Amino acid sequence: MEKNYKIDVVEDVAGITVVKGFRAGAAACDIRNKNDFDRLDTAVIVSDNLATAAGVFTTNDVKAAPVLTDIANLDRTTKVRAIVANSGNANACTGDRGMEDARRTCEFLAEKLGVEAKQVLVCSTGRIGEFMPMDKLFKGIEGALGSLSDSAESASAAARAIMTSDTRPKTVQVDVEFNGKKIRLAGMAKGAGMIEPNMATMLAFIVCDAVISQSLLKECLKFAANKSFNRITVDGDMSTNDTVLCMCNGSSKVEILESDADSIMAFRKGLLEVSKALARKIVGDGEKITKVVEVHVCGAKTEGQAEKICRSIGNSLLVKSSWFGEDPNWGRITDSAGYARTGIKLEKIDLDYDGIPVLKAGQPVAENKPLWKKAVSKKTFTINLNLNLGQAEETILASDLTEGYVNFNKGE
Amino acid sequence: MEKNYKIDVVEDVAGITVVKGFRAGAAACDIRNKNDFDRLDTAVIVSDNLATAAGVFTTNDVKAAPVLTDIANLDRTTKVRAIVANSGNANACTGDRGMEDARRTCEFLAEKLGVEAKQVLVCSTGRIGEFMPMDKLFKGIEGALGSLSDSAESASAAARAIMTSDTRPKTVQVDVEFNGKKIRLAGMAKGAGMIEPNMATMLAFIVCDAVISQSLLKECLKFAANKSFNRITVDGDMSTNDTVLCMCNGSSKVEILESDADSIMAFRKGLLEVSKALARKIVGDGEKITKVVEVHVCGAKTEGQAEKICRSIGNSLLVKSSWFGEDPNWGRITDSAGYARTGIKLEKIDLDYDGIPVLKAGQPVAENKPLWKKAVSKKTFTINLNLNLGQAEETILASDLTEGYVNFNKGE
Numbered sequence: 028m029e030k031n032y033k034i035d036v037v038e039d040v041a042g043i044t045v046v047k048g049f050r051a052g053a054a055a056c057d058i059r060n061k062n063d064f065d066r067l068d069t070a071v072i073v074s075d076n077l078a079t080a081a082g083v084f085t086t087n088d089v090k091a092a093p094v095l096t097d098i099a100n101l102d103r104t105t106k107v108r109a110i111v112a113n114s115g116n117a118n119a120c121t122g123d124r125g126m127e128d129a130r131r132t133c134e135f136l137a138e139k140l141g142v143e144a145k146q147v148l149v150c151s152t153g154r155i156g157e158f159m160p161m162d163k164l165f166k167g168i169e170g171a172l173g174s175l176s177d178s179a180e181s182a183s184a185a186a187r188a189i190m191t192s193d194t195r196p197k198t199v200q201v202d203v204e205f206n207g208k209k210i211r212l213a214g215m216a217k218g219a220g221m222i223e224p225n226m227a228t229m230l231a232f233i234v235c236d237a238v239i240s241q242s243l244l245k246e247c248l249k250f251a252a253n254k255s256f257n258r259i260t261v262d263g264d265m266s267t268n269d270t271v272l273c274m275c276n277g278s279s280k281v282e283i284l285e286s287d288a289d290s291i292m293a294f295r296k297g298l299l300e301v302s303k304a305l306a307r308k309i310v311g312d313g314e315k316i317t318k319v320v321e322v323h324v325c326g327a328k329t330e331g332q333a334e335k336i337c338r339s340i341g342n343s344l345l346v347k348s349s350w351f352g353e354d355p356n357w358g359r360i361t362d363s364a365g366y367a368r369t370g371i372k373l374e375k376i377d378l379d380y381d382g383i384p385v386l387k388a389g390q391p392v393a394e395n396k397p398l399w400k401k402a403v404s405k406k407t408f409t410i411n412l413n414l415n416l417g418q419a420e421e422t423i424l425a426s427d428l429t430e431g432y433v434n435f436n437k438g439e
Numbered sequence: 440m441e442k443n444y445k446i447d448v449v450e451d452v453a454g455i456t457v458v459k460g461f462r463a464g465a466a467a468c469d470i471r472n473k474n475d476f477d478r479l480d481t482a483v484i485v486s487d488n489l490a491t492a493a494g495v496f497t498t499n500d501v502k503a504a505p506v507l508t509d510i511a512n513l514d515r516t517t518k519v520r521a522i523v524a525n526s527g528n529a530n531a532c533t534g535d536r537g538m539e540d541a542r543r544t545c546e547f548l549a550e551k552l553g554v555e556a557k558q559v560l561v562c563s564t565g566r567i568g569e570f571m572p573m574d575k576l577f578k579g580i581e582g583a584l585g586s587l588s589d590s591a592e593s594a595s596a597a598a599r600a601i602m603t604s605d606t607r608p609k610t611v612q613v614d615v616e617f618n619g620k621k622i623r624l625a626g627m628a629k630g631a632g633m634i635e636p637n638m639a640t641m642l643a644f645i646v647c648d649a650v651i652s653q654s655l656l657k658e659c660l661k662f663a664a665n666k667s668f669n670r671i672t673v674d675g676d677m678s679t680n681d682t683v684l685c686m687c688n689g690s691s692k693v694e695i696l697e698s699d700a701d702s703i704m705a706f707r708k709g710l711l712e713v714s715k716a717l718a719r720k721i722v723g724d725g726e727k728i729t730k731v732v733e734v735h736v737c738g739a740k741t742e743g744q745a746e747k748i749c750r751s752i753g754n755s756l757l758v759k760s761s762w763f764g765e766d767p768n769w770g771r772i773t774d775s776a777g778y779a780r781t782g783i784k785l786e787k788i789d790l791d792y793d794g795i796p797v798l799k800a801g802q803p804v805a806e807n808k809p810l811w812k813k814a815v816s817k818k819t820f821t822i823n824l825n826l827n828l829g830q831a832e833e834t835i836l837a838s839d840l841t842e843g844y845v846n847f848n849k850g851e
Contacts, residue, residue, distance in 0.1 A: 089777030089785045120770055120785060122802055155770030156803060267774050344756075344840075345848055352849025358567030361532055362679050365501030373501045373532060390534055391568060428756075430842035436757055437764025 032205035032293035036300055040200040042182025043213045046234045048075045048278035050177045053184035054170025056163045058115035058153070067188035069167030070112045072232055073140065073175060077106035078276035079238075080148065081245040083252040085269035091119030092129040093149045094270060100133070100145040105241035108142045110232055110272055111168055112150040112189050114217070119155040119267040128159045136168055150230050150270050152191055152217060186215040189230055192435070193217050197308035201300045205293035208281045210237045214301040218309030228266035229256060231305050236279035237294060243285060247295045248273050255302035258423045259310040260341045273298070310424045315431030318350045319407045324364075325420035326377075326413040332369040333421035336412070339367035341425030350427035355399035357385050364412060377413040381405070444617035444705035448712050452612040454594025455625045458646045460487045460690035462589045465596035466582025468575045470527035470565070479600035481579030482524045484644055485552065485587060489518035490688035491650075492560065493657040495664040497681035503531030504541040505561045506682060512545070512557040517653035520554045522644055522684055523580060524562040524601050526629070531567040531679040540571045548580055562642050562682050564603055564629060598627040601642055604847070605629050609720035613712045617705035620693045622649045626713040630721030640678035641668060643717050648691035649706060655697060659707045660685050667714035670835045671722040672753045685710070722836045727843030730762045731819045736776075737832035738789075738825040744781040745833035748824065751779035753837030762839035767811035769797050776824060789825040793817070 044051050050073050058068045082101055084094050100107070111132060118125045133147040140147070151159070171188075174181060186196035197216045202209065216231035233248075252271050283294040311319050322341050327333035340346055343363035349356040357378055364371055378386040380402035383395055402408050455461055462485050470480045494513055496506050512519070523544060530537050545559040552559070563571070583600075586593060598608035609628045614621065628643035645660075664683050695706045723731050734753050739745035752758055755775035761768040769790055776783055790798040792814035795807055814820050 086780060087774065087777040088780055088783045089773050120773055120801065122786065155774065267777060344844075348845050348848035351845060354849065358532055361501050362499065362567065365499040365679060368498060368500055371500045374534065389532065428845055430845045432756075433760050433763060433840055433842045433845060436760035437766065 031289045032203055032296060034296060034300055035202040036304060037200040038304060040198050040213065041179035042186045042198045042215050043072060043232065043234045044177040044179065044182040045200045046211050046213045046236050048236065048276045049073070049234045050075070050175045051181040051185035052171035052173070052175035053181070053188040054167045054174065056167030056170060058113055058160060058163055058167065060160060067184055068113055068115045069164065069171050070185040070188035071136065071168060071171040071175065072110040072185060072234070074108055074274055074276040076276055077108055077146065078274040079105055079241050079244055080107040080272065080274050081241055081248050082148070083248055083271040085267060087267050089120065089267045091117055091151065091268040092121055092125035093118055093151045094268060095126065096129040096133065097148045097150070097270065097272070100148060104145045107146045107148055107274065108140050109136055110148045110150065110274070111136050112230060112232070113164060113167065114189050114191050115153040116151060116157055116159050117153045117155050117268050118151040118159045121156065121158055124158060128161055131161065132164060135165055139172055148272055150268070150272070152189065152228065152230055152268055155267065189215070189217040191217060192314055193312055195312060197305055197312070199301055199304040201297050203293050203297040205289050210235060210279050210281050210294065210297065212297050212301045214305050216305040216309060218312060229269050229309055231256065231271045231302070233271070233273040233298065233301050235273065235275045236277065237275050237281050237283050238277040239275045239283040239294065243283060243291070244273060244275060247291070247298050250295060251298040251302040254299060255306040259306050260338065260423060260425045307424060310426055313426040315429050315435050316426035317406070317429055318427040320350055320425050320427070321407070321409040321422060322425055323409060323420065323422045324412045324414065326415045326417060327419040327421070328417040330419045330421050333419050335367045335369050336364045336371070337421050337423040339363045340410070341423050344428055347425070347428035350403065351429050353400070353404045355380060355385070355403045357391065360410065360412070371414050371416070375415040377415065379411045381408045443701045444615055444708060446708060446712055447614040448716060449612040449614070450716060452610050452625065453591035454598045454610045454627050455484060455644065455646045456589040456591065456594040457612050458623050458625045458648050460648065460688045461485070461646045462487070462587045463593040463597035464583035464585070464587035465593070465600040466579045466586065468579030468582060470525055470572060470575055470579065472572060479596055480525055480527045481576065481583050482597040482600035483548065483580060483583040483587065484522045484597060484646070486520055486686055486688040488688055489520055489558065490686040491517055491653050491656055492519040492684065492686050493653055493660050494560070495660055495683040497679060499679050501532065501679045503529055503563065503679040504533055504537035505530055505563045506680060507538065508541040508545065509560045509562070509682065509684070512560060516557045519558045519560055519686065520552050521548055522560045522562065522686070523548050524642060524644070525576060525579065526601050526603050527565040528563060528569055528571050529565045529567050529680050530563040530571045533568065533570055536570060540573055543573065544576060547577055551584055560684055562680070562684070564601065564640065564642055564680055567679065601627070601629040603629060604726055605724055607724060609717055609724065611713055611716040613709050615705050615709040617701050622647060622691050622693050622706065622709065624709050624713045626717050628717040628721060630724060641681050641721055643668065643683045643714070645683070645685040645710065645713050647685065647687045648689065649687050649693050649695050650689040651687045651695040651706065655695060655703070656685060656687060659703070659710050662707060663710040663714040666711060667718040671718050672750065672835060672837045719836060722838055725838040727841050727847050728838035729818070729841055730839040732762055732837050732839070733819070733821040733834060734837055735821060735832065735834045736824045736826065738827045738829060739831040739833070740829040742831045742833050745831050747779045747781050748776045748783070749833050749835040751775045752822070753835050756840055759837070759840035762815065763841050765812065765816045767792060767797070767815045769803065772822065772824070783826050783828070787827040789827065791823045793820045
């Protein structure tokens with residue numbers, strides 16, 4: 028298909044208020060119960076008018092209360108006014124009381140905005156299995172509403188308020204032009220550990236000024252999330268709270284329509300670019316990681332085969348440990364590709380690191396050995412594995428595994 | 440079925456020469472090319488007469504040359520005289536030359552013993568992707584044959600010669616008595632890292648004095664391997680070289696027959712006990728581990744569901760890190776159980792650590808909190824997860840994940 032659009036990605040942006048009609052606010056209310064009232068932990072995103080909304084959620088059997096609440100809300104309404112998000116407590120594994128707390132959170136903000144409870148979405152991230160300190164959260168929401176504005180500062184504060192073990196806020200702006208029309212998207216996200224295989228412990232909020240139906244938005248968001256947030260891996264764990272939400276408030280008056288293929292293609296691409304940029308920032312800020320490696324498998328019989336091998340490589344502890352050690356250990360790569368058990372043939376495999384041939388037809392290109400080491404010593408590099416079995420390909424972004432990760436996650 | 444046998448497991452045994460008619464030998468021939476002629480790296484196990492043999496092998500798409508060679512040999516013969524095994528070089532990912540080297544290894548030993556090449560099995564473990572130093576290996580085999588004997592010292596030397604990152608040799612003896620007949624089995628194994636999901640980087644050699652057909656032996660060995668070596672996990676990686684071999688030389692004259700259910704049950708149980716003991720020793724000696732945790736899932740709809748959840752928990756980096764930190768983090772356990780995506784319900788789950796209730800119907804038993812910590816501080820403990828969905832159950836043995844593991848495996 029012809030490409031009838033222009034995309035502009037702005038990585039260095041304060042946050043979601045660059046899209047007209049969206050305001051943000053944040054507050055510190057010590058949700059962590061550590062007497063720390065300096066650390067922002069409550070964020071509110073408000074659209075000036077009701078915005079079409081859709082979400083993509085964790086596929087974990089164990090879904091946290093806010094996830095179940097948002098799924099229910101989006102089943103009952105196509106438009107929402109606001110998102111409230113907190114860090115410090117995930118409200119997960121909290122039973123009926125957790126469900127009640129999530130519902131009360133939506134009600135509290137809905138009342139302040141004069142809308143129905145189902146027109147507010149809620150997200151929580153942080154420790155699992157503890158009840159939400161509701162009085163604190165209510166104070167946080169009041170504080171966030173008090174600071175609500177369309178300023179860069181407010182947007183940045185909201186992006187920081189959802190951070191857990193993230194070391195920096197993650198935001199992006201994407202402008203799309205097609206057939207003389209312009210739309211803008213912006214996003215904020217939090218990630219850190221536990222990023223695989225389906226958006227684990229991550230939240231992403233995307234806003235856009237286009238006019239679109241919920242069903243179309245849902246379809247585009249699912250596509251974009253699948254090709255971005257679901258293609259990254261830090262540790263292979265998947266959380267109970269993963270959520271991607273998108274709100275489109277129509278302030279640009281530009282319509283995205285089923286009947287207008289150009290509009291769909293442009294919007295979809297815009298959403299994909301926002302999602303990819305946020306996903307890259309998430310994996311690049313994985314817990315205590317030192318490398319981001321693009322694992323690209325091509326020449327596969329099917330995309331499913333390519334993806335399976337990508338994940339097998341990207342989740343192998345031995346491969347990840349060797350990346351940390353800057354060891355160009357191709358044996359561990361072919362080994363983990365092999366135990367995906369998709370029917371590969373070693374004698375057909377070509378492998379390169381950042382374009383430097385490592386294996387040709389399964390045999391080491393030994394004269395390149397000094398160059399291999401150089402390639403894997405970079406902070407980011409690409410592994411290309413050609414199975415030479417077909418035409419399909421797939422890519423994931425993976426991090427290394429470090430002693431710091433283990434130390435950070437050993438708990439208590 | 441009634442149990443018509445008596446089993447005696449002897450953990451503290453030098454090695455496989457406790458079974459009549461088997462001799463062992465070992466030598467140091469510097470296969471690692473480190474000018475280290477003190478470290479044993481070549482082992483030979485010889486049966487005085489032709490012994491019925493069977494094997495279970497890695498299911499990795501990428502199989503090392505010795506694995507392919509043994510599979511081919513066991514297709515062409517029911518009986519073998521010897522096993523030759525080396526550490527230091529896995530002869531994996533070595534193409535046609537690797538296949539040639541494995542074949543030549545069998546031929547070399549076969550000629551010394553005056554048998555056919557297919558009547559010798561070969562195993563290699565160590566670095567992947569490097570050619571075997573054949574002259575050294577031949578010297579090693581000659582040396583091992585020179586020291587061949589039925590002494591405890593020889594058996595112990597052979598068990599040590601196959602070690603890679605193992606910190607100790609792994610051996611066991613099992614005596615089985617049924618209907619007034621006695622058979623004895625013994626085994627030696629090496630393991631260390633990369634132990635999952637199908638016997639990764641492990642070798643196990645089991646010998647027995649029973650009379651049995653190859654087809655029956657194969658069936659029993661598959662059963663035993665599946666319930667033991669395939670139920671342990673250190674890091675979730677699976678190697679190209681995993682092999683379990685069993686030789687039965689008939690020196691006891693006791694027959695195991697299809698038509699004699701008691702004999703089959705007794706033999707099978709003996710083989711299972713040898714395998715389980717070796718598997719336990721392997722996971723207990725996992726690379727730089729500090730804990731061995733038995734993950735037991737019951738109340739599942741099917742054994743498949745129980746196994747999937749066992750593996751999801753046992754392979755979760757977050758769970759494994761929390762074990763290392765002695766943090767009784769039940770949230771990570773339910774989270775990883777949930778992302779196995781088998782359809783569990785948190786509100787039905789009962790969880791305990793070593794018998795101490797942690798969750799009842801998905802809710803924490805908070806008054807036990809001080810006891811949780813005590814349970815997970817032990818070097819070995821059991822996690823019992825009751826899904827309350829059915830009657831099926833499954834168990835795996837898993838290790839923790841340590842900073843030491845990452846440091847050890849970061850390579851170069």
